[in-house]
Amino acid sequence: MNIRYAVIGTGALGGYYGGKLARVGKDVHFLFRSDFEYVRENGLQVDSVNGDFWLKEINAYRKSEDMPFSDVILVCLKTTTNHLLPELLKPLLHAGSIVIMLQNGLGVEEDLSARMPELSIAGGLAFICSNKIGPGHIQHLDLGKLILGSYKDCEPEILKMVVNDFLEAGIPSEMAPDLNLARWQKLAWNIPFSGMTVVLNNDTEQLMTNESTRILCREIILEVIAAANACGASLSELLADKMIDMTRMMKPYAPSMKLDFDFRRPMEIEYIYSKPIQIAREAGFEMKKVAMLEKQLLFIQESW
């Protein structure tokens, strides 16, 4: 079986992963918004540390109603537009379709499932540094690994085929034994560094050079780890020092939320902060520092 892919949201993530799949001949259909006309004329350009490529002609669409039924739908939108998903997804679905939420944070699959109870849903975590730097123009700076896991009613065989397609396209990719665990693990980095780079308007290097913020980031990671454990995701406290050490070694980096802040775009506060706080609270754990960061971020967001 050849999988037909739909990419919902062709930006830094969708443009890169979808572009890589299309480049090796997979059947990929891309939904665009503002870049549609440009890409129809000029194709999709990906500048990647692993080699640049240009897709002169791709299956580009302006509306999902114009797209074909798809087997695997990669949701690469920012979570701030997730309220649009039912409307965007419906025209693409057949009985065997699965939707893979390639998004940050916690609770994205749960919320979609509540609104579309019939849907087969998986989740994916992208460990990648990439940006959209112009119309139909993606810049891939570093990393790229994808981790996929079933959330509800996904045939493991299909997800394995997706993993194989990604591998074939040159994307390190694997199945997550536990999607919940994988999401919490990513949050353990994203929660301190997204919020702190925004609130203190800096980058990871500055946070790691200063002793006060290095200690605080470590404390926040430990708080997320404690919340994860309360939520059944078994994360070791050793992860805190590993993440701090890794971040100290990294080139200075601005998480995507910091870029959203810099360009005054909506920040993904709901799924990176509010939902994890709420889910941990329901499990009996109060993330006090994370809740403080959330409120500071909400203030900033609402001040624009």
Added chain:
Amino acid sequence: MNIRYAVIGTGALGGYYGGKLARVGKDVHFLFRSDFEYVRENGLQVDSVNGDFWLKEINAYRKSEDMPFSDVILVCLKTTTNHLLPELLKPLLHAGSIVIMLQNGLGVEEDLSARMPELSIAGGLAFICSNKIGPGHIQHLDLGKLILGSYKDCEPEILKMVVNDFLEAGIPSEMAPDLNLARWQKLAWNIPFSGMTVVLNNDTEQLMTNESTRILCREIILEVIAAANACGASLSELLADKMIDMTRMMKPYAPSMKLDFDFRRPMEIEYIYSKPIQIAREAGFEMKKVAMLEKQLLFIQESW
């Protein structure tokens, strides 16, 4: 007995309170730094909501070695220069001198007493909005009440005389039955609003208009109240709502730490944050939110 006053640090606070005392004929001697020459030539100007006044000739000094022995020494420096105090105070002291620390925060008397064990020390809290707006030029915008309390070896009679002198000078003034309680009560406002206006670069009105920060400020006040109670200062939780309501009614206000931030001057993090955190910790209470604010402030301070 006529009290001879020395004012150490003639800025927004020392210029106003010392100026008011001098204006009604009290024997006041002022230590200046950069403004010395200007004030020698031009005197001290106080623009006050309660009436402007100009002191053409005042007892101005450049060094405390040139000043006379004094009965009551009003320390009106910012706490960031407290390491200079022993040197500044020694030339002024006679056997009966008392030093009144008119400073924000917690632990200022304790630290001074540790370095000068023979000293008679009192503390004072100024509830005032005033600024130095030019050389020898003080602007008094609002309020002005002074609360004084003994810390160590102060004759209550002398403090009462000081209170009477202030009252005579038109300054609402009273004795604090419990200096520790008064300091914690002031911190319950200063800790949330100093730090949050700096970290989020705003003013009290913006913090109170936004729901997230209004909730967070209230939570921080409650945390300070809990710490105060752990430290033997009996503060009611009802104070939190009272302070929030009061701040909502206030004109938009930038605490002195926010002005220090705006002008890239050292902020009083040590005595408004670090010391209270440490003192509460020794009493078995961890101020988690306050400690997070402290670390954010230290980052900002150390980034200049």
